[in-house]
Structures are given as structure tokens and as C-alpha cells.
Amino acid sequence: MQKVLIIEDERDIADLIGFNLLRAGYEIFKAHDGIEGTEVALRECPDLILLDLMLPGRDGYAVFRELRRDPRTANTPVIMLTARAQTEDRIQGLEAGADDYLTKPFSPKELMLRVQAILKRSEMSPGVVHFTHGPFRFDKNALKFYLDNEPTDLTATEFKLMLFLCERAGKTHDRNDLLRTVWGYSDTTHSRTLDTHMKRLRQKLGTHGSWVETIRGIGYSIVKAEA
């Protein structure tokens, strides 16, 4: 059973999320402030964390930074929960490395779509476990990524984006395709999400960042490897 941790001080929201996740078959943990949330995350090592940004004790960003520093939760997918007015927060959150965000108020359906898109992508199918493209190597089973044979940390979202592009190298993918594939949905406000992830991915690739091409007005592509 996959575990989801909800870190949210507004109890009615935490309960509503918990109810929907339980009904969908997930095991849930709840924490109502940032300090408790960090403790539960490190103890339970959940498969996904829903993290409210405005929290008493320790705010969502501080929790997020701490979880990313700890090897137990460094790559755990995180969906940030933000209030509608906090556009800057949302962008900051994505730039900090969150996998996705939900703007309050959100519907249970919206919540489940996001959760399922993220959890589905973490369980890779068996079969071909390794995939190599140019200087990039993927271990699909362990979700590990190697750059020139050096292990390189990618979040689950970055891994999925990169693998999708590399397995289809030389083809241009429009923004909507990429959003649908990786996040499970696509709309104009989420274009920013994609760009933020692509920007960070390029930075992580360092000198190999030039393998990623921006196709202006359309989307992204990975350069085909020479035979």
C-alpha cells in the first residue's frame, strides 16, 4: 500500500484530503504543523507528501528544504498546497523543486488526479530496466540517473521528463504532450510548471544541458545521439 503524508494545519482540509486518499486505497499519515510533519516524514518515508506552505512552527518551505537535505526523503515527491492569492509562493515552490502544487480550494477530483499522476510515475514497469542515451543512463527500476556514469540526483518528475524525452530523442514534444505525460493533465497555467522543471533539469545536466533543445513556441526535444 502506498503511503501519503498530509502536512496541513487546517484540520478540515487535512480530513477531506485524508478521506479521499483512504477511499482510494492509500495509507495516510497526518501532521498539523511543520515540526511534526518533518518528524513523521523522516520516520515513515512516505511515497508522497502533500505539504501546505503556511504552517505554524516551521513553514512549508523550511520543511521542504529539510526533507530535501535528508537522504531518506531527498527524492520523495512533494505536492505543495497554496492559497489562490499566493502566486509567488507557487512559483517559488516549483523553483525550489516541488513536483506539483494544488491551489486551494481544490476539488477531490483534482486532488486525486495529481496524486495518481505522481504515484503512477514512480512505479516503473519491469522489463528493460536500463536505458542509455548519449551521456545519460537511466535505471528505471531504482529511478536512478547517471551522467557520464556519475550518479546524479533527479527528482521523480525530472527523471520521468528526461526519460520520456530521451526515449524519443530527435522528436519535438509540444508542451501539452509533456504536461499530460508527466503530470497527467495540461492547461495553460501549468506551462510555467514545465518550464521551471526543464530549467532545473538543464542546470543539473551541467555541460550536457545543450542536449535539451527548446523549440520556440512548441516545446522541448532531446538531441539524437550519433550512431
Ligand code: CA
Ligand atoms: Ca495553512
